[in-house]
Amino acid sequence: MSVSLICSCSSCPAHGESSATPSCPFYPSSSLTAAEWAILEPLLPPPGNTTGKGGRPEKWPRRLVCDAIFYLVRGGIAWAQLPHDFPPAKTVYDIYRWWTKTVVWQRTNDCLRDRVRMRAGRAPQPSAAIIDSQTVRGADTVPASTSGYDAGKRVKGRKRHIATDATGLLLAVVVTAASIQDRDAAHRLLAAMAARFCAVSIVVADGGYAGRFERWAKSVLAVAIQIVKRGHTATGFEVLPRRWVVERTFGWLVKHRRLIRDYETRPDDHEAMVFLAAIHTLTRRLARTDHQGT
Template sequence: MYPSSSVTDAQWALLEPLLPPPGNATGHGGRPEKHCRRMVLDAIFYVVRGGIAWRQLPSEFPPAMTVYAVFARWVRAGAWQRIHDALRDRLRIHDGRHPLPTAAIIDSQSVPGADTVGRSSRGYDAGKKINGRKRHIAVDTNGLLLAVVVTVAGIQDRDAGLRLLASLRARFSTISLVWADGGYAGRFVTWAKNALALVVEVVKRTDDATGFTVLPRRWVVERTFAWISKHRRCVRDYETRPDHHEAMVHIAMIVTMSRRLARSA
Protein backbone atom coordinates (compact mmCIF):
# COMPACT_ATOMS: atom_id res chain seq x y z
CA MET A 1 0.00 0.00 0.00
CA TYR A 2 2.84 2.39 0.87
CA PRO A 3 5.98 1.86 -1.25
CA SER A 4 8.32 3.53 1.27
CA SER A 5 7.32 1.29 4.18
CA SER A 6 5.17 -1.67 3.09
CA VAL A 7 6.76 -5.11 3.21
CA THR A 8 7.29 -6.62 -0.23
CA ASP A 9 6.78 -10.31 -0.95
CA ALA A 10 10.54 -10.86 -1.03
CA GLN A 11 10.95 -9.09 2.31
CA TRP A 12 8.13 -11.06 3.87
CA ALA A 13 9.76 -14.31 2.79
CA LEU A 14 12.85 -13.21 4.73
CA LEU A 15 11.08 -11.82 7.79
CA GLU A 16 8.24 -14.25 8.43
CA PRO A 17 10.43 -17.16 9.64
CA LEU A 18 12.22 -14.79 12.05
CA LEU A 19 9.10 -13.50 13.83
CA PRO A 20 8.26 -14.77 17.34
CA PRO A 21 5.82 -17.70 17.53
CA PRO A 22 2.18 -16.56 17.24
CA GLY A 23 0.00 -16.35 20.32
CA ASN A 24 -1.90 -19.49 21.32
CA ALA A 25 0.21 -21.55 18.92
CA THR A 26 -0.30 -24.71 21.00
CA GLY A 27 -3.99 -24.17 21.73
CA HIS A 28 -3.45 -23.95 25.50
CA GLY A 29 -4.45 -20.63 27.06
CA GLY A 30 -4.59 -17.14 25.59
CA ARG A 31 -6.37 -15.92 22.49
CA PRO A 32 -5.18 -16.67 18.97
CA GLU A 33 -3.91 -13.69 17.01
CA LYS A 34 -6.74 -11.84 15.32
CA HIS A 35 -4.87 -9.72 12.78
CA CYS A 36 -2.59 -10.66 9.90
CA ARG A 37 1.03 -10.48 11.06
CA ARG A 38 2.16 -8.96 7.78
CA MET A 39 -0.33 -6.12 8.23
CA VAL A 40 0.89 -5.57 11.79
CA LEU A 41 4.49 -5.45 10.59
CA ASP A 42 3.47 -3.05 7.81
CA ALA A 43 1.88 -0.79 10.41
CA ILE A 44 4.98 -0.77 12.63
CA PHE A 45 7.22 -0.01 9.64
CA TYR A 46 4.80 2.76 8.63
CA VAL A 47 5.13 4.41 12.06
CA VAL A 48 8.93 4.13 12.07
CA ARG A 49 9.34 5.39 8.49
CA GLY A 50 6.80 8.21 8.71
CA GLY A 51 7.44 9.35 12.27
CA ILE A 52 3.74 9.56 13.14
CA ALA A 53 2.06 8.83 16.47
CA TRP A 54 0.64 5.35 16.96
CA ARG A 55 -2.92 6.69 17.11
CA GLN A 56 -2.47 8.34 13.70
CA LEU A 57 -2.21 5.03 11.85
CA PRO A 58 -4.51 4.96 8.80
CA SER A 59 -7.71 2.98 9.21
CA GLU A 60 -6.67 0.23 6.78
CA PHE A 61 -4.15 -1.04 9.34
CA PRO A 62 -5.11 -3.06 12.44
CA PRO A 63 -6.15 -0.95 15.49
CA ALA A 64 -3.35 1.35 16.65
CA MET A 65 -3.24 0.09 20.22
CA THR A 66 -3.13 -3.51 19.00
CA VAL A 67 -0.15 -2.66 16.80
CA TYR A 68 1.59 -0.86 19.68
CA ALA A 69 0.92 -3.79 22.01
CA VAL A 70 2.63 -6.15 19.54
CA PHE A 71 5.58 -3.76 19.20
CA ALA A 72 5.97 -3.48 23.00
CA ARG A 73 5.56 -7.24 23.53
CA TRP A 74 8.31 -7.98 21.01
CA VAL A 75 10.55 -5.39 22.71
CA ARG A 76 10.15 -7.19 26.03
CA ALA A 77 10.88 -10.53 24.38
CA GLY A 78 14.01 -9.19 22.63
CA ALA A 79 12.50 -10.14 19.26
CA TRP A 80 13.54 -7.02 17.37
CA GLN A 81 17.20 -7.52 18.22
CA ARG A 82 17.06 -11.21 17.29
CA ILE A 83 15.46 -10.41 13.91
CA HIS A 84 18.03 -7.67 13.33
CA ASP A 85 20.98 -9.89 14.23
CA ALA A 86 19.79 -12.73 11.97
CA LEU A 87 19.49 -10.35 9.00
CA ARG A 88 22.87 -8.78 9.73
CA ASP A 89 24.59 -12.17 9.80
CA ARG A 90 22.89 -13.15 6.56
CA LEU A 91 23.91 -9.88 4.90
CA ARG A 92 27.52 -10.26 6.01
CA ILE A 93 27.60 -13.76 4.51
CA HIS A 94 26.03 -12.40 1.32
CA ASP A 95 28.82 -9.81 1.15
CA GLY A 96 31.44 -12.55 1.43
CA ARG A 97 32.30 -11.95 5.10
CA HIS A 98 32.25 -14.12 8.19
CA PRO A 99 29.13 -13.52 10.32
CA LEU A 100 31.31 -12.67 13.35
CA PRO A 101 33.20 -9.37 12.88
CA THR A 102 36.74 -8.70 14.12
CA ALA A 103 36.63 -4.88 14.16
CA ALA A 104 34.09 -2.17 14.95
CA ILE A 105 33.60 1.59 14.79
CA ILE A 106 31.79 3.47 17.59
CA ASP A 107 30.21 6.91 17.78
CA SER A 108 27.25 8.74 19.31
CA GLN A 109 24.44 10.98 18.10
CA SER A 110 22.22 13.27 20.19
CA VAL A 111 18.57 13.62 19.18
CA PRO A 112 16.02 16.06 20.63
CA GLY A 113 13.40 14.55 22.89
CA ALA A 114 9.66 15.16 22.44
CA ASP A 115 7.34 15.98 25.33
CA THR A 116 6.66 12.26 25.69
CA VAL A 117 10.23 11.70 26.92
CA GLY A 118 10.25 11.90 30.73
CA ARG A 119 12.56 14.22 32.62
CA SER A 120 14.31 11.32 34.33
CA SER A 121 15.46 9.78 31.03
CA ARG A 122 16.52 12.91 29.14
CA GLY A 123 19.38 15.38 29.49
CA TYR A 124 21.09 18.35 27.85
CA ASP A 125 24.02 17.98 25.46
CA ALA A 126 25.82 21.29 25.89
CA GLY A 127 28.12 20.66 22.93
CA LYS A 128 25.30 20.06 20.42
CA LYS A 129 22.77 22.21 22.35
CA ILE A 130 20.23 19.39 22.29
CA ASN A 131 17.84 18.44 25.06
CA GLY A 132 16.88 14.80 24.73
CA ARG A 133 18.67 11.48 24.45
CA LYS A 134 21.88 10.20 22.94
CA ARG A 135 22.25 6.93 21.04
CA HIS A 136 25.64 5.23 21.08
CA ILE A 137 26.23 2.67 18.36
CA ALA A 138 28.89 0.23 17.26
CA VAL A 139 29.00 -0.90 13.62
CA ASP A 140 31.13 -3.25 11.56
CA THR A 141 33.36 -2.08 8.73
CA ASN A 142 30.38 -2.26 6.34
CA GLY A 143 28.28 -0.03 8.58
CA LEU A 144 25.96 -2.77 9.85
CA LEU A 145 24.79 -2.28 13.42
CA LEU A 146 26.44 -4.43 16.11
CA ALA A 147 25.22 -2.78 19.32
CA VAL A 148 23.16 0.24 20.39
CA VAL A 149 22.78 1.90 23.79
CA VAL A 150 20.44 4.85 24.47
CA THR A 151 21.24 7.25 27.33
CA VAL A 152 20.44 10.79 28.42
CA ALA A 153 22.00 13.33 26.06
CA GLY A 154 24.13 14.91 28.79
CA ILE A 155 26.38 11.89 29.36
CA GLN A 156 29.95 11.98 28.08
CA ASP A 157 30.79 9.70 25.16
CA ARG A 158 33.60 7.97 27.06
CA ASP A 159 31.31 7.25 30.03
CA ALA A 160 28.52 5.73 27.92
CA GLY A 161 31.20 4.04 25.82
CA LEU A 162 32.00 1.78 28.76
CA ARG A 163 28.51 0.33 28.61
CA LEU A 164 28.58 0.16 24.80
CA LEU A 165 31.86 -1.75 24.66
CA ALA A 166 30.76 -4.08 27.47
CA SER A 167 27.65 -4.93 25.42
CA LEU A 168 29.78 -5.34 22.30
CA ARG A 169 32.25 -7.67 24.03
CA ALA A 170 29.43 -9.76 25.57
CA ARG A 171 28.03 -10.47 22.12
CA PHE A 172 31.21 -10.68 20.01
CA SER A 173 34.27 -12.38 21.43
CA THR A 174 35.95 -12.10 18.03
CA ILE A 175 36.31 -8.30 18.00
CA SER A 176 39.81 -7.07 18.87
CA LEU A 177 40.00 -3.58 17.31
CA VAL A 178 37.67 -0.58 17.70
CA TRP A 179 37.97 2.79 15.94
CA ALA A 180 36.61 5.91 17.66
CA ASP A 181 36.79 9.70 17.51
CA GLY A 182 38.64 12.06 19.83
CA GLY A 183 35.83 12.11 22.37
CA TYR A 184 36.86 8.63 23.51
CA ALA A 185 40.54 9.42 24.09
CA GLY A 186 42.14 9.08 27.51
CA ARG A 187 41.25 6.63 30.27
CA PHE A 188 38.60 4.98 28.08
CA VAL A 189 41.32 3.54 25.82
CA THR A 190 43.20 2.13 28.81
CA TRP A 191 40.06 0.67 30.37
CA ALA A 192 39.04 -1.04 27.11
CA LYS A 193 42.48 -2.66 26.81
CA ASN A 194 42.75 -3.83 30.43
CA ALA A 195 39.13 -4.82 31.08
CA LEU A 196 37.91 -6.09 27.69
CA ALA A 197 41.11 -6.82 25.72
CA LEU A 198 40.01 -4.34 23.05
CA VAL A 199 42.41 -2.04 21.24
CA VAL A 200 40.74 1.36 20.74
CA GLU A 201 42.33 3.41 17.96
CA VAL A 202 41.36 7.09 18.03
CA VAL A 203 40.94 8.67 14.58
CA LYS A 204 41.44 12.43 14.92
CA ARG A 205 41.05 15.31 12.53
CA THR A 206 44.31 16.88 11.41
CA ASP A 207 45.05 20.34 12.79
CA ASP A 208 45.23 21.92 9.32
CA ALA A 209 41.86 20.50 8.14
CA THR A 210 39.18 23.09 7.35
CA GLY A 211 35.49 22.53 6.66
CA PHE A 212 34.05 19.09 6.02
CA THR A 213 36.60 16.29 5.79
CA VAL A 214 35.97 12.58 5.26
CA LEU A 215 37.89 10.80 8.01
CA PRO A 216 39.10 7.21 7.63
CA ARG A 217 36.79 4.64 9.25
CA ARG A 218 34.67 7.28 10.99
CA TRP A 219 32.69 7.98 7.81
CA VAL A 220 31.29 4.43 8.00
CA VAL A 221 29.45 5.01 11.29
CA GLU A 222 28.27 8.43 10.09
CA ARG A 223 26.69 6.73 7.08
CA THR A 224 24.90 4.33 9.43
CA PHE A 225 23.48 7.30 11.34
CA ALA A 226 22.21 8.60 7.98
CA TRP A 227 20.52 5.24 7.26
CA ILE A 228 18.83 5.38 10.66
CA SER A 229 17.78 9.02 10.26
CA LYS A 230 15.97 8.26 7.00
CA HIS A 231 13.30 6.87 9.32
CA ARG A 232 11.57 9.89 10.80
CA ARG A 233 10.66 8.21 14.07
CA CYS A 234 14.42 8.15 14.77
CA VAL A 235 15.08 11.81 13.87
CA ARG A 236 13.40 12.89 17.11
CA ASP A 237 12.94 10.73 20.20
CA TYR A 238 9.25 10.18 21.01
CA GLU A 239 9.65 7.06 23.13
CA THR A 240 8.78 7.06 26.83
CA ARG A 241 11.33 4.28 27.43
CA PRO A 242 14.97 4.15 26.23
CA ASP A 243 14.62 0.46 25.27
CA HIS A 244 11.77 1.41 22.94
CA HIS A 245 14.08 3.87 21.17
CA GLU A 246 16.71 1.15 20.86
CA ALA A 247 14.01 -1.01 19.25
CA MET A 248 13.21 1.81 16.81
CA VAL A 249 16.88 1.86 15.76
CA HIS A 250 16.82 -1.91 15.29
CA ILE A 251 13.64 -1.67 13.20
CA ALA A 252 15.16 1.05 11.00
CA MET A 253 18.10 -1.25 10.28
CA ILE A 254 15.77 -4.25 9.80
CA VAL A 255 13.99 -2.33 7.04
CA THR A 256 17.30 -1.27 5.47
CA MET A 257 18.86 -4.74 5.51
CA SER A 258 15.76 -6.68 4.48
CA ARG A 259 15.37 -4.44 1.43
CA ARG A 260 18.97 -5.00 0.44
CA LEU A 261 18.63 -8.76 0.81
CA ALA A 262 15.30 -8.78 -1.03
CA ARG A 263 16.78 -6.88 -3.98
CA SER A 264 19.71 -9.31 -4.21
CA ALA A 265 17.33 -12.27 -4.05
Protein backbone atom coordinates in the same frame (compact mmCIF):
# COMPACT_ATOMS: atom_id res chain seq x y z
CA MET B 1 -5.29 -21.16 12.88
CA SER B 2 -2.18 -19.39 11.67
CA VAL B 3 -2.74 -16.76 8.99
CA SER B 4 0.07 -16.49 6.47
CA LEU B 5 -1.41 -13.89 4.14
CA ILE B 6 -1.62 -10.20 4.78
CA CYS B 7 -5.40 -10.28 4.34
CA SER B 8 -8.20 -12.49 3.08
CA CYS B 9 -8.55 -10.79 -0.29
CA SER B 10 -7.81 -12.71 -3.47
CA SER B 11 -5.75 -9.95 -5.05
CA CYS B 12 -4.08 -6.82 -3.79
CA PRO B 13 -0.84 -4.88 -4.30
CA ALA B 14 0.74 -6.62 -1.31
CA HIS B 15 0.30 -9.96 -3.07
CA GLY B 16 1.90 -8.68 -6.23
CA GLU B 17 -1.39 -8.68 -8.12
CA SER B 18 -3.49 -5.83 -9.46
CA SER B 19 -6.72 -4.79 -7.81
CA ALA B 20 -8.80 -1.67 -8.27
CA THR B 21 -10.17 -1.88 -4.71
CA PRO B 22 -7.64 -3.67 -2.55
CA SER B 23 -8.78 -5.02 0.82
CA CYS B 24 -5.53 -4.23 2.65
CA PRO B 25 -3.17 -1.23 2.75
CA PHE B 26 0.09 -1.09 0.83
CA TYR B 27 2.43 1.87 1.26
CA PRO B 28 5.49 1.56 -1.03
CA SER B 29 7.89 3.38 1.31
CA SER B 30 7.17 1.14 4.31
CA SER B 31 5.03 -1.92 3.49
CA LEU B 32 6.74 -5.28 3.09
CA THR B 33 6.68 -6.91 -0.32
CA ALA B 34 6.14 -10.65 -0.63
CA ALA B 35 9.91 -11.19 -1.00
CA GLU B 36 10.67 -9.07 2.08
CA TRP B 37 8.02 -10.82 4.15
CA ALA B 38 9.44 -14.21 3.16
CA ILE B 39 12.77 -13.08 4.64
CA LEU B 40 11.35 -11.53 7.82
CA GLU B 41 8.55 -13.92 8.81
CA PRO B 42 10.71 -16.92 9.85
CA LEU B 43 12.69 -14.69 12.24
CA LEU B 44 9.65 -13.65 14.29
CA PRO B 45 8.48 -15.58 17.39
CA PRO B 46 6.07 -18.49 16.79
CA PRO B 47 2.43 -17.34 16.64
CA GLY B 48 0.31 -17.83 19.73
CA ASN B 49 -2.01 -20.83 20.04
CA THR B 50 -0.68 -22.74 17.04
CA THR B 51 -1.65 -26.09 18.59
CA GLY B 52 -5.03 -25.21 20.12
CA LYS B 53 -3.82 -25.82 23.70
CA GLY B 54 -4.84 -22.67 25.52
CA GLY B 55 -4.47 -18.97 24.81
CA ARG B 56 -6.26 -16.98 22.16
CA PRO B 57 -5.09 -17.22 18.55
CA GLU B 58 -3.68 -14.09 16.98
CA LYS B 59 -6.51 -12.06 15.52
CA TRP B 60 -4.56 -9.92 13.06
CA PRO B 61 -2.18 -11.13 10.31
CA ARG B 62 1.40 -10.58 11.38
CA ARG B 63 2.39 -9.08 8.07
CA LEU B 64 -0.20 -6.36 8.54
CA VAL B 65 1.03 -5.69 12.09
CA CYS B 66 4.64 -5.41 10.88
CA ASP B 67 3.54 -3.10 8.07
CA ALA B 68 1.89 -0.84 10.65
CA ILE B 69 5.04 -0.75 12.80
CA PHE B 70 7.28 0.05 9.82
CA TYR B 71 4.77 2.69 8.66
CA LEU B 72 5.14 4.42 12.03
CA VAL B 73 8.95 4.18 12.06
CA ARG B 74 9.29 5.35 8.47
CA GLY B 75 6.71 8.13 8.67
CA GLY B 76 7.48 9.42 12.17
CA ILE B 77 3.85 9.55 13.26
CA ALA B 78 2.31 8.90 16.67
CA TRP B 79 0.80 5.50 17.49
CA ALA B 80 -2.69 6.99 17.66
CA GLN B 81 -2.27 8.36 14.12
CA LEU B 82 -1.92 4.97 12.43
CA PRO B 83 -4.34 4.79 9.46
CA HIS B 84 -7.58 2.92 10.11
CA ASP B 85 -6.80 0.33 7.45
CA PHE B 86 -4.21 -1.11 9.86
CA PRO B 87 -5.11 -3.08 13.01
CA PRO B 88 -6.10 -0.94 16.04
CA ALA B 89 -3.21 1.19 17.26
CA LYS B 90 -3.33 -0.31 20.79
CA THR B 91 -3.09 -3.82 19.36
CA VAL B 92 -0.08 -2.89 17.22
CA TYR B 93 1.59 -1.12 20.15
CA ASP B 94 1.02 -4.04 22.53
CA ILE B 95 2.64 -6.46 20.06
CA TYR B 96 5.52 -4.03 19.48
CA ARG B 97 6.09 -3.66 23.24
CA TRP B 98 5.98 -7.42 23.86
CA TRP B 99 8.53 -8.05 21.11
CA THR B 100 10.67 -5.22 22.47
CA LYS B 101 10.71 -6.78 25.96
CA THR B 102 11.60 -10.20 24.54
CA VAL B 103 14.51 -8.78 22.47
CA VAL B 104 12.92 -9.82 19.17
CA TRP B 105 14.13 -6.75 17.28
CA GLN B 106 17.74 -7.19 18.34
CA ARG B 107 17.76 -10.91 17.44
CA THR B 108 16.12 -10.22 14.10
CA ASN B 109 18.68 -7.53 13.26
CA ASP B 110 21.48 -9.96 14.18
CA CYS B 111 20.14 -12.66 11.86
CA LEU B 112 19.67 -10.29 8.94
CA ARG B 113 23.08 -8.67 9.45
CA ASP B 114 24.78 -12.08 9.50
CA ARG B 115 23.10 -12.97 6.20
CA VAL B 116 24.24 -9.73 4.59
CA ARG B 117 27.80 -10.27 5.83
CA MET B 118 27.95 -13.85 4.56
CA ARG B 119 26.52 -12.80 1.22
CA ALA B 120 29.38 -10.30 0.96
CA GLY B 121 31.90 -13.07 1.62
CA ARG B 122 32.54 -12.11 5.25
CA ALA B 123 32.38 -14.18 8.43
CA PRO B 124 29.16 -13.78 10.45
CA GLN B 125 31.13 -12.56 13.48
CA PRO B 126 32.97 -9.24 12.91
CA SER B 127 36.52 -8.77 14.14
CA ALA B 128 36.43 -4.95 14.19
CA ALA B 129 33.84 -2.34 15.11
CA ILE B 130 33.32 1.41 14.83
CA ILE B 131 31.56 3.45 17.53
CA ASP B 132 30.09 6.94 17.64
CA SER B 133 27.17 8.87 19.10
CA GLN B 134 24.43 11.13 17.79
CA THR B 135 22.51 13.68 19.84
CA VAL B 136 18.79 13.91 19.10
CA ARG B 137 16.45 16.66 20.24
CA GLY B 138 13.75 15.34 22.56
CA ALA B 139 10.04 15.95 22.15
CA ASP B 140 7.73 16.85 25.03
CA THR B 141 6.97 13.14 25.46
CA VAL B 142 10.53 12.50 26.71
CA PRO B 143 10.62 12.68 30.54
CA ALA B 144 13.21 14.92 32.15
CA SER B 145 14.54 11.97 34.19
CA THR B 146 15.96 10.29 31.04
CA SER B 147 17.00 13.37 29.04
CA GLY B 148 19.74 15.95 29.39
CA TYR B 149 21.54 18.85 27.74
CA ASP B 150 24.45 18.34 25.34
CA ALA B 151 26.50 21.52 25.83
CA GLY B 152 28.68 20.80 22.79
CA LYS B 153 25.74 20.46 20.40
CA ARG B 154 23.48 22.81 22.37
CA VAL B 155 20.68 20.29 22.20
CA LYS B 156 18.38 18.99 24.95
CA GLY B 157 17.33 15.39 24.50
CA ARG B 158 19.05 12.04 24.27
CA LYS B 159 22.11 10.44 22.67
CA ARG B 160 22.12 7.20 20.76
CA HIS B 161 25.47 5.44 20.92
CA ILE B 162 25.95 2.80 18.24
CA ALA B 163 28.53 0.24 17.23
CA THR B 164 28.74 -1.00 13.64
CA ASP B 165 30.88 -3.47 11.76
CA ALA B 166 33.37 -2.38 9.09
CA THR B 167 30.57 -2.09 6.51
CA GLY B 168 28.25 0.01 8.69
CA LEU B 169 25.83 -2.73 9.79
CA LEU B 170 24.42 -2.24 13.28
CA LEU B 171 25.96 -4.32 16.09
CA ALA B 172 24.70 -2.63 19.25
CA VAL B 173 22.91 0.51 20.42
CA VAL B 174 22.63 2.22 23.80
CA VAL B 175 20.47 5.30 24.42
CA THR B 176 21.33 7.73 27.22
CA ALA B 177 20.59 11.28 28.28
CA ALA B 178 22.33 13.82 26.02
CA SER B 179 24.36 15.07 28.97
CA ILE B 180 26.27 11.77 29.27
CA GLN B 181 29.82 11.96 27.87
CA ASP B 182 30.59 9.64 24.95
CA ARG B 183 33.38 7.80 26.76
CA ASP B 184 31.14 7.19 29.81
CA ALA B 185 28.33 5.68 27.75
CA ALA B 186 30.87 3.71 25.70
CA HIS B 187 31.50 1.44 28.70
CA ARG B 188 27.90 0.17 28.42
CA LEU B 189 28.08 0.03 24.64
CA LEU B 190 31.26 -2.03 24.52
CA ALA B 191 30.12 -4.31 27.34
CA ALA B 192 26.89 -5.04 25.43
CA MET B 193 28.83 -5.63 22.22
CA ALA B 194 31.51 -7.81 23.83
CA ALA B 195 28.84 -10.09 25.34
CA ARG B 196 27.60 -10.99 21.84
CA PHE B 197 30.63 -10.45 19.59
CA CYS B 198 33.62 -12.07 21.25
CA ALA B 199 35.72 -11.88 18.05
CA VAL B 200 35.87 -8.07 18.06
CA SER B 201 39.42 -7.04 19.00
CA ILE B 202 39.68 -3.55 17.45
CA VAL B 203 37.27 -0.63 17.89
CA VAL B 204 37.67 2.58 15.87
CA ALA B 205 36.54 5.79 17.57
CA ASP B 206 37.07 9.54 17.54
CA GLY B 207 39.08 11.67 19.94
CA GLY B 208 36.22 11.92 22.44
CA TYR B 209 36.88 8.33 23.49
CA ALA B 210 40.60 8.80 24.21
CA GLY B 211 42.04 8.43 27.70
CA ARG B 212 40.72 6.27 30.50
CA PHE B 213 38.18 4.53 28.25
CA GLU B 214 41.03 3.25 26.07
CA ARG B 215 42.78 1.80 29.12
CA TRP B 216 39.58 0.24 30.46
CA ALA B 217 38.75 -1.44 27.13
CA LYS B 218 42.27 -2.87 26.89
CA SER B 219 42.49 -4.16 30.46
CA VAL B 220 38.91 -5.39 30.96
CA LEU B 221 37.73 -6.46 27.50
CA ALA B 222 41.08 -7.02 25.74
CA VAL B 223 39.88 -4.67 23.00
CA ALA B 224 42.23 -2.15 21.37
CA ILE B 225 40.75 1.32 20.79
CA GLN B 226 42.05 2.94 17.59
CA ILE B 227 41.55 6.71 17.78
CA VAL B 228 41.12 8.50 14.44
CA LYS B 229 41.33 12.28 14.85
CA ARG B 230 40.69 15.17 12.52
CA GLY B 231 43.71 16.88 11.01
CA HIS B 232 44.99 19.96 12.83
CA THR B 233 44.52 22.12 9.72
CA ALA B 234 41.13 20.67 8.70
CA THR B 235 38.20 23.05 8.31
CA GLY B 236 34.56 22.08 7.79
CA PHE B 237 33.62 18.53 6.84
CA GLU B 238 36.41 15.97 6.53
CA VAL B 239 36.13 12.31 5.50
CA LEU B 240 38.07 10.38 8.13
CA PRO B 241 39.44 6.87 7.51
CA ARG B 242 36.99 4.16 8.67
CA ARG B 243 35.01 6.59 10.85
CA TRP B 244 32.95 7.70 7.86
CA VAL B 245 31.27 4.28 7.91
CA VAL B 246 29.38 4.92 11.14
CA GLU B 247 28.40 8.40 9.93
CA ARG B 248 26.84 6.77 6.88
CA THR B 249 24.92 4.43 9.21
CA PHE B 250 23.44 7.42 11.01
CA GLY B 251 22.39 8.67 7.57
CA TRP B 252 20.62 5.38 6.89
CA LEU B 253 18.84 5.54 10.24
CA VAL B 254 17.49 9.07 9.95
CA LYS B 255 15.79 8.22 6.67
CA HIS B 256 13.22 6.85 9.11
CA ARG B 257 11.50 9.96 10.38
CA ARG B 258 10.75 8.51 13.82
CA LEU B 259 14.50 8.79 14.51
CA ILE B 260 14.96 12.40 13.39
CA ARG B 261 13.65 13.42 16.81
CA ASP B 262 13.23 11.44 20.02
CA TYR B 263 9.55 10.85 20.83
CA GLU B 264 9.97 7.81 23.10
CA THR B 265 9.14 7.95 26.79
CA ARG B 266 11.53 5.05 27.47
CA PRO B 267 15.15 4.70 26.30
CA ASP B 268 14.58 1.04 25.40
CA ASP B 269 11.80 2.14 23.03
CA HIS B 270 14.29 4.44 21.30
CA GLU B 271 16.74 1.54 21.02
CA ALA B 272 13.95 -0.60 19.53
CA MET B 273 13.24 2.08 16.93
CA VAL B 274 16.90 2.05 15.90
CA PHE B 275 16.81 -1.74 15.49
CA LEU B 276 13.55 -1.50 13.51
CA ALA B 277 15.09 1.03 11.11
CA ALA B 278 18.07 -1.30 10.63
CA ILE B 279 15.75 -4.30 10.09
CA HIS B 280 13.75 -2.42 7.46
CA THR B 281 16.94 -1.44 5.61
CA LEU B 282 18.47 -4.94 5.76
CA THR B 283 15.28 -6.71 4.69
CA ARG B 284 14.99 -4.53 1.62
CA ARG B 285 18.67 -4.99 0.79
CA LEU B 286 18.39 -8.79 0.99
CA ALA B 287 15.19 -8.89 -1.07
CA ARG B 288 16.77 -6.65 -3.71
CA THR B 289 19.89 -8.80 -4.02
CA ASP B 290 17.74 -11.96 -4.15
CA HIS B 291 15.78 -10.43 -7.03
CA GLN B 292 18.96 -9.41 -8.86
CA GLY B 293 20.38 -12.90 -8.45
CA THR B 294 17.42 -14.58 -10.14
